[in-house]
Structures are given as structure tokens and as C-alpha cells.
Amino acid sequence: MGKVVGKSVGSGWPATLGLLAALAGTAPALAQGKPVTIRAVMHSGLRITDPIITTAYIARNHGYMIYDTLFATDAAFKVQPQMVQDYSVSDDTLTYSFTLREGLKFHDGAPVKSEDCIASIQRWGKRDGMGQKLMEYTASLDVVDDRTFKLVLKRPYGLVLASLGKPSANVPFIMPKRIAETPADRNVPEEIGSGPFKFVKGEFQPGLKVVYEKNADYVPRKEAPSWLAGAKTVKVDRVEWINITDYQTAVNALINGEIDYVEQPPHDFLPILKGASGINLVNFNTLGMSGMLRMNWLNPPFDNAKVRQAVLLAVNQQDYLDAQIGDPDYMVPCLALFICKTPNATEAGAPKPDLAKAKQLLKEGGYDGKPVVIMQPTDLAISASLGPVTAQALRKIGMTVDLQAMDWQTLVGRRAKQDPVSQGGWNIFHTFWVNADLLNPVNNVGVNGRGKAGGWFGWAEDAEIEALRNAYALETDPAKQVDIARQTQERAYTIGMYFPTGQFTQPAAASAKLSGILEAPAPVFWNVEKK
Amino acid sequence: MGRFILGRLAATLPVMGVVAVIVFLLLRLAPGDPAAILAGDAATPEQIAAIRARLGLDQPMLEQFATWIWRLVHGDLGTSIISNQPVGRLILDRIEPTLALATSTILFAVLVAVPLGVLAAWRHGTWVDRAVMGLSVAGFSVPVFVLGYLLIFGFSMQLRWLPVQGYVSIADGLWPFLSRLILPTLTLSVIYIALIARTTRSSVLEVLGEDYIRTARAKGVTEARVLRRHALRNAAIPVISVIGLGIALLISGVVVTESVFNLPGLGRLTVDAVLARDYPVIQGVILLFSALYVLVNLSIDLSYLLFDPRIRY
Numbered sequence: 001m002g003k004v005v006g007k008s009v010g011s012g013w014p015a016t017l018g019l020l021a022a023l024a025g026t027a028p029a030l031a032q033g034k035p036v037t038i039r040a041v042m043h044s045g046l047r048i049t050d051p052i053i054t055t056a057y058i059a060r061n062h063g064y065m066i067y068d069t070l071f072a073t074d075a076a077f078k079v080q081p082q083m084v085q086d087y088s089v090s091d092d093t094l095t096y097s098f099t100l101r102e103g104l105k106f107h108d109g110a111p112v113k114s115e116d117c118i119a120s121i122q123r124w125g126k127r128d129g130m131g132q133k134l135m136e137y138t139a140s141l142d143v144v145d146d147r148t149f150k151l152v153l154k155r156p157y158g159l160v161l162a163s164l165g166k167p168s169a170n171v172p173f174i175m176p177k178r179i180a181e182t183p184a185d186r187n188v189p190e191e192i193g194s195g196p197f198k199f200v201k202g203e204f205q206p207g208l209k210v211v212y213e214k215n216a217d218y219v220p221r222k223e224a225p226s227w228l229a230g231a232k233t234v235k236v237d238r239v240e241w242i243n244i245t246d247y248q249t250a251v252n253a254l255i256n257g258e259i260d261y262v263e264q265p266p267h268d269f270l271p272i273l274k275g276a277s278g279i280n281l282v283n284f285n286t287l288g289m290s291g292m293l294r295m296n297w298l299n300p301p302f303d304n305a306k307v308r309q310a311v312l313l314a315v316n317q318q319d320y321l322d323a324q325i326g327d328p329d330y331m332v333p334c335l336a337l338f339i340c341k342t343p344n345a346t347e348a349g350a351p352k353p354d355l356a357k358a359k360q361l362l363k364e365g366g367y368d369g370k371p372v373v374i375m376q377p378t379d380l381a382i383s384a385s386l387g388p389v390t391a392q393a394l395r396k397i398g399m400t401v402d403l404q405a406m407d408w409q410t411l412v413g414r415r416a417k418q419d420p421v422s423q424g425g426w427n428i429f430h431t432f433w434v435n436a437d438l439l440n441p442v443n444n445v446g447v448n449g450r451g452k453a454g455g456w457f458g459w460a461e462d463a464e465i466e467a468l469r470n471a472y473a474l475e476t477d478p479a480k481q482v483d484i485a486r487q488t489q490e491r492a493y494t495i496g497m498y499f500p501t502g503q504f505t506q507p508a509a510a511s512a513k514l515s516g517i518l519e520a521p522a523p524v525f526w527n528v529e530k531k
Numbered sequence: 532m533g534r535f536i537l538g539r540l541a542a543t544l545p546v547m548g549v550v551a552v553i554v555f556l557l558l559r560l561a562p563g564d565p566a567a568i569l570a571g572d573a574a575t576p577e578q579i580a581a582i583r584a585r586l587g588l589d590q591p592m593l594e595q596f597a598t599w600i601w602r603l604v605h606g607d608l609g610t611s612i613i614s615n616q617p618v619g620r621l622i623l624d625r626i627e628p629t630l631a632l633a634t635s636t637i638l639f640a641v642l643v644a645v646p647l648g649v650l651a652a653w654r655h656g657t658w659v660d661r662a663v664m665g666l667s668v669a670g671f672s673v674p675v676f677v678l679g680y681l682l683i684f685g686f687s688m689q690l691r692w693l694p695v696q697g698y699v700s701i702a703d704g705l706w707p708f709l710s711r712l713i714l715p716t717l718t719l720s721v722i723y724i725a726l727i728a729r730t731t732r733s734s735v736l737e738v739l740g741e742d743y744i745r746t747a748r749a750k751g752v753t754e755a756r757v758l759r760r761h762a763l764r765n766a767a768i769p770v771i772s773v774i775g776l777g778i779a780l781l782i783s784g785v786v787v788t789e790s791v792f793n794l795p796g797l798g799r800l801t802v803d804a805v806l807a808r809d810y811p812v813i814q815g816v817i818l819l820f821s822a823l824y825v826l827v828n829l830s831i832d833l834s835y836l837l838f839d840p841r842i843r844y
Contacts (some may be wrong), residue, residue: 045803047614048569055571129573169573185581205624207803208795244696244793245803252683253695253793379806390683406562409806416579431572445573454575468779516588 021321024119035237035348035529038514040261041250042523045207045243049199050187052127055169057434057522064228064524065239066107067173067193069116070098071165072229075519077343077439079165080229082221083112083174083194085147093476096151096160097144104220106176114149118142119180121151121164121172126184128170130163130443140209144452158476159442166443167228167521168436190281196220196232212525225518225527232526235516239525249327250432251509254279260511260530263523266381268326273509281507282517287339287435288332291320291386291501292446296427298418301372301399306365308496312351313358314393320501323385332503337489338444339435340503344482349490351499358397371402373421375429380408386430386501415457435503436521441469441488442479446498460497532836537828543754543825550602550821554814555596563589563808565612586612599814608818609811611804618815621800628698629796631708632788633781635716640723641774647724648731648770649758655736663728670725679718679791686714696793715792719784723777730773734766741765767838775831782820 044058051063072082085101104112117140125135137157142150151160164172173191182188191199197212204210217446242259246249249282251269253259255276262330265273272466273279285446295302295311303310321331335350372394376387406414411429419425438444447469448454451461465488472484492498516527566583567574583589587598602609608618651663687695693714699707738744739762747761748754786798797816804812835842 047611047807054569055573059571067599127578166812169571185578185585206611206616206621208802242697242793245794245799246790247682247698248680249791249793253697256691256695258695258697407806409568410562410810412567413808414561416564416576418576433572439574442547453578454577456573456575459612 002092015072015236016175037238037240038236038261038525038528038530039240039242040525041244041253041259041263042241043264045245046210046241047206048187049191049204050182051173052124052170053185053187057169060169060171061522061524062199062210063171063173063193065195065197065368066199067171067175067195068104068232069165069171069173069228071161071166072225073165073436073521074229076226079161080223080226082165082229085115093156094139094153096153097444098149098151100147101219101221102147104194105217107192107215107217108176109217110176111146112174112194113146113177114143116180117174118149119177123175123180123182123184124170124172128166128172129445130159130166131170133165133442134160135363137473143399150321155474157474158477158481159440159473162440165229168362168434194218196234208243208458212239212241213237220526227518227520228522228524232524234526235529236525254509254511257511260514262509264506265509267327267330267506268381269509269512270327270330270507278512280510280512280514282510283505283507284517284519284523285434285521286505286519288503288505289382289434290334290339290438290503291324291383291430291432291433293390293428293430293499294446295496295498296458297451297460299421299425299427300370301365301367302427302496304365304367304469305495306361307367309351310358310361310365310367310397310496311390311394312493312496312499312528313354314397315390315499315501316353316393316501317500319389319393320386321504323389324382324501325504329503330507332505335500337438337447337492337498337500338440338485339438342435342439343478344440344485346486346489348486349493351493355397357414362397362399367399367486369400371400371427372427373402373404375411375414375426376403376405377408377411377430378405382432383430387428389501390428390430418452418459430501434521441465441472441485447488447492449497458498460495462491462495462497465491465495465497492516532833534832537733537834539825539829543544543822546825547818547821551600551814551818552596555599556592557591558808558810558813559595561808565808565810568807569613569632569754599811603818608815611812611831613804613807613809613812618811621812622797622815622819625795625797625800627700627796628789628794629798630783631698631701631712632715632719632785632794632796633778635712636712636723636781636784637778639716640720640727640777643720644724644727645731645763645770648728649735649763650730651732652735652739652762653754653758655739660732663732667725667729670721675718675787676791678721679714679788680713682718683791698794707774711792711794715788715794718791719781719788722784723781726777727770731763731766731770734769735762735767738762738766768835771831771834771838775827779824782823786819794840 042058046058046061046062048054051059057312070084071079074080083100083104084098086099088097100112106112119391125131138152139152139154144150179188179190196215197219198215200211200213213236214234218231223230225231247266250262251265254262273281295308297303317333325331335347336345338344374387374391378384387403391403394401414426415429441447445456447465448456449460449462449465451459468484468488472481475481475484513531514528516529518524518527566579566586566588569582570579610617611621647663651660654660683695686693694709697711699711701708745762747757785796786802789796789798802817
């Protein structure tokens, strides 16, 4: 016994077996030296690493990992300073002066300077809708010193901070000037930010795996985290995003302990996950998501407002939610275009199903019985069921429907076509949004009324709604903004810009080993601990 | 034989040329637009058009084809439209899991199926024969993904012997490598076991009725030697043809298996590229697959020499 006690731990059979096991790759790493790693399956694989050139949510989520923002929105929908230490607004509200926090550093070690912020804002302003609007009213962006810069407006503008603290795609992330000078339609050559995580380029496999390491130089704010604002304290060493395209496999791997987190398990899997031990469902995005029925204003019969109104009276939100989500726990029936339980929420102008009136409007609109092409993306579970619901509703009021099944990417290519249906155009498609993208008349693309001159797919054109959107952007009084949003919604429903097919929430599934997952409109990994 | 091999290798060039033209044309004629995918959901048609112009997708098709071929003959497969990575690098990154899965599957299938087929032929008409043939029908009938999920449920979720998903390179440890390959190999090999066992059985059965088999038995040669030296060797040509066909079919078979078991191989790369309309990646992978088809067929033709001395090239 004494011999055993006195024996070196590096000799004898146990050590030999240990060595063999290590050679075979099975020896557990020493807890002390093993990095704490969160393995997460996100809703998609990361392929485009530039969150400015695309609005893809996975690129936005990647952006939140490695970049920081000047401002950020908190859970009370208030815009809070993030990289900014102090800011001031001149009495005439034309000049905003921003001073950066001390000690901000990019991942390459360079300090974050005013010139980096200006170049980043300018690049974002070429791509993002709210950014474009802000730039339209910006006279200049000027460096005062390394930590201070000024934004000078041409006229008072009500969305300066809301734009810079925009929570969802495209988010004005701050990059080094040399990277932000990349043309706004080309992917950045390097993934260097000043955010709480660093991108590990050597381990990046596009579409398969992304690895992030804790940025030890990051200095979190002192305020408690709230949504995307406050302290971004990283409590793990690494986060790995592993793209598992088959959700059954992802769920099995989660239950088996091979991964720690699944961002968007389909609603069909939630009963299984609810019953699985060691798994928590975390509703991190309580603001949720929304479906959208979009008609094409360029092609008959939806070039006629009465036919569009007929559609809005024919459809029923509950039917969509039943088909799409199924579980009442995750459905949020809501006809507010700017999202329920937010400052701009209202049901003003919302249609109530009325088949008789819909039929009458259809007749008045001169619908000639030609088939209406609905594009149905069968490979995208969350949108696949919306097309058949619309088709059934339209048939009920006497419309002829051509429901065309296709994959989502075919739909994405085809919806950009402004041609007649006979030449590859379309009449209706459905999509869904993270609700943070729909909160006001400026960032909600569904109420963009610029038609073919800068409008969104469907090319709704309406001078009155554009005037309202401009008024909202220029209004600096929040109470008046709410009223303009109400008027915008009423107008949008009157002219049939789109129909919201209902709000829903999408919980993530996480191992019980994880704690501290923050509520936010995007999945973030700061504050998360792993036991 | 050298001339035969050189001739066959030279013949791969026009084959791949035809494949290149067909793939290029099919992709351009198929619906979908990589520029729209790149631009994202909130993009305007103007932004999409700008991206299309930057990628050269607004150029005449002939010009796009000439550019691609020019790069190809200079050894450049192009750059992924979506991830901006060289196609050659993407293929190299993904080839190891696919090669590992394909090799283990075909080895396992041959090792199991050939003895089973011989056994069924030898015990023709008995319960052994019926059992082997019944299992082979089942092997043909069960979809790969169903079998995959069943194996995961049994071995990973219930018994917890093997991991559900993923791939670890052999360089990172033998057991991690093998443990992640066992279930995909079992899943994918079942259909090949069924195919090869049936072919072996019918081929051996035919040979067992030949005069020289009766002669060998009359000379007192043991049954094992009759089967191994006389029956199986003479029945080998159709079996090898089927194995060759199986190797070629494996290329498409790995797609589903790689998805179910989350193996980062060429199958998933192909599916992802098709879904994203990533033209250079699809073109590169299909050219590689077509070259592999040609080489596998050539190898099979050459292997006939080992089993049939009458064959000369």
C-alpha cells in the first residue's frame, strides 16, 4: 500500500492506460486547463462574415459577437450609450457630439478612434434603410479628436440615436477605418472588431463552424446588461457555432450533451425538448417574430387597391398562427404593424375578416378570374404553411390561385423580378421578420412606399405614406412620433401594403449547464455561464 | 495496357468538357439568383443589381463560361460567391470526411455482403438463403435517413455508446474518429450490402451449376476451397462491376448520410452550394465527381485483369 502511495503518478498501469487512452484521444482533458466552451447550433451556417453587406440574421448575430456599437437598445426600448461615454446635443438639435469610452481597443490591438466610428457609420449608411435616411439628413461627420466626433444635421432629425442604437439588421457595428473603407457591396477582408469576442479565423469553416474566443481586453460597461445594452461580460473561454442542418440531429445532440444550445428548434420539437431532462427552453427573444403576406403592386390584380383590400378582409390571422405555430403558448395574435407591447403598438385601421365585403370589393376591383401566383417556400418550415392558408382564403372569395412550390432561394431570386407573371413575375409571397426590424415606420420595410424607386419587393407606391415616414423621421417628440406611426399604420392598411400573419415567439433550447442567457432581440453569448 | 490506360485517361477530358458545359448551362437556366441571396431580405432591386454586376452575373452567358473555362485550365476552380473562399480550398477542407465515410462503407459492405451472398448461394433454397434475401430486400427498402435515426436512437440516445453527430479527423485520435464513423457507415452500407449480396448470390449460384465445379467436387476438393477458388473467383466479374457501380453511387449516397450525422463532407458542401446557388462551388464539386466516376470505372476495368486471364487490354 505504502509503495502505491509513494509511487509516482507518472508510472505503472494506471499511467500506461491513461497514456494509451490519451493516444486514442479519449482521455478527459484536465478540468483546469480545458477551455470552457459553449457549443451552439444557430439557425443557419455563417457564410458571409460582413453584417453590413447583408441583412441575414446570422451575419447580424456574428456582428454582435465580434463588434461593438456606439449605442444599444435596452429592454425598455430606450437607446443607451454603449461604446460612447458621453454625448451631447446642441440646443438647435442639429449637432450631436459623441465621446468614446476610454480604453476601447480593436482585436488587433489598435485603439478605437473617432475616424473608425465615422468610416463605419458611413459604410453602414450606404446599406441600411435607417442609415440611408440618417445620411440623407446629415451635413457632416467630423473628427474632433481621437475620442470625440460630431454629427451635424441639415435639419432636426428624430431618429439619430434610434438609428445608431438600431438593434437588428443592419446594425451600425464599429470596425477599424481601414476595414470600414471596404466598398459597401463587398465583404470585409478581415473580421476585426472591438466586441466581447474575437473571431478565430484559422478555425472558420464557412457554413460549418465558427469559433469565437473571449476578448480579454474588452472592458464591459458598469451598468447591468439589458437587452443589447449594458455590460457585455464574457464568462466562457470559447463559443463554437456548429451548423447542424438536420434539426432532429441537433435536438438529439443537445439531449445527448454533445452541444449546449439550439437557437431555433422548430416548434414541432418543443414538446420533446420540454420533456427532456437537463434541457431548458429559453424564450430569449420575447419581442418575437412576425409573418408577412406581401402582394405585388406591379401586377394585376393587386395593382388595384380594392383587390388588395379584399385580400386583407379575406384572411384571418388566427388561421396562419394555427398552421404555422400550432401551440398557443408561442402565438401572439396581433395586428399592430409596429408590434404589440412596443411604444408604437396600435390596432388602428386593422381589418376584421369579412368575406361578404371582400367578395364585393373583389367585384368592384374588376378581378377577371386570372390565377394569382403565390410562391410557397416548401423548404423553410416557418413560412411553408402560410401559402396554403392564403390560397384557401382567396379561393373562398372566388379568386383562382396558382400555389407554386419552390425552395426559399428560388423565391428570393424570383421576388426581385418586376416582370409580369407570364414572364416569371409573381403576385404574393410570405416571409417572416424578427420584430426588432419592424418597430417603426422607417425601419419596417413593409410600409416603404417608394415603389420602383427604392421600395421593397412588391413595390408599394404611395406618396402619402412616404410623407408620413418622413414626418416620423423628422419628428423629435416621441409622443408625436407615436401618433404619426398610428397614421402610417392606418394608411398602410387602407391601401393594402401588407398583412401581418401574426406574431410568435421562438424559444431556444439550452443545456441546464448554461445560465445567464440574456433576453434580447438577437441571441447573444455574453453573460452566459457554463457549469 | 499502358496505351489503354493513357487512352482512357485522355478520354476523361472530353467527358469532363461535356459535363462542364451541361453543369454550367443547367445552373444558369435554373431559377434562383445568388446576388439576391447575398443581398439579404431587406435589399432593394437596385442593390441586388449592383451585386450581380460586381459578380459578373450580368455578363452574357458565353462570356461567363469563357471566363470560367479560362480559369479552370489554369487550375483555378474559382471563388465561392457566398463565402468568398477559393473553391479548391473548400473542396480540400471537405474531402476527408467523405473519403473516410465512402471507404469505410464500401469496405464494410464488401466484407459483409460477399460472404453472405456466397452463403446464400451455397445454401440455395434453405432458410439461410431466404433469410439473406429477405434482409437484402429490407436493406433496399429502408430509407437511409430512417435507418440513421433508428441507429442514433438505439446506440446514441439509449445505450449512449456512440456520439450522435460530428466528425473528428483521424489525426485527432483513432477512437474519436472511429466512434463518429461507425453509425454513418452502418447506415450507408446497408443498401450496398443488399445490392452486393444479391449479385454475389446470383453470380455464384450460376457458377455452382457449371461442370468444372462438379469436377472439382468429384476430385474431392473441399467445399470451402470449391467456393473460394473455383466458384467465387469465376463469379467475381459481375460482383466487381456492382461494387464499382456502388462506389460511384456512394457519391450521391453520402449526401443524406452526411446531413443526418452532421458530417462536414462534400455531400453537404454540394447541397449547401445548390441551395445558395453558389455556382463556382457547384461547378467545382460536380467536375470533381465526374472525374472520380471516370477514374472508378477505369479502376474497375483494370481490376478485371486480376480475375479473368482471358481479358486483355
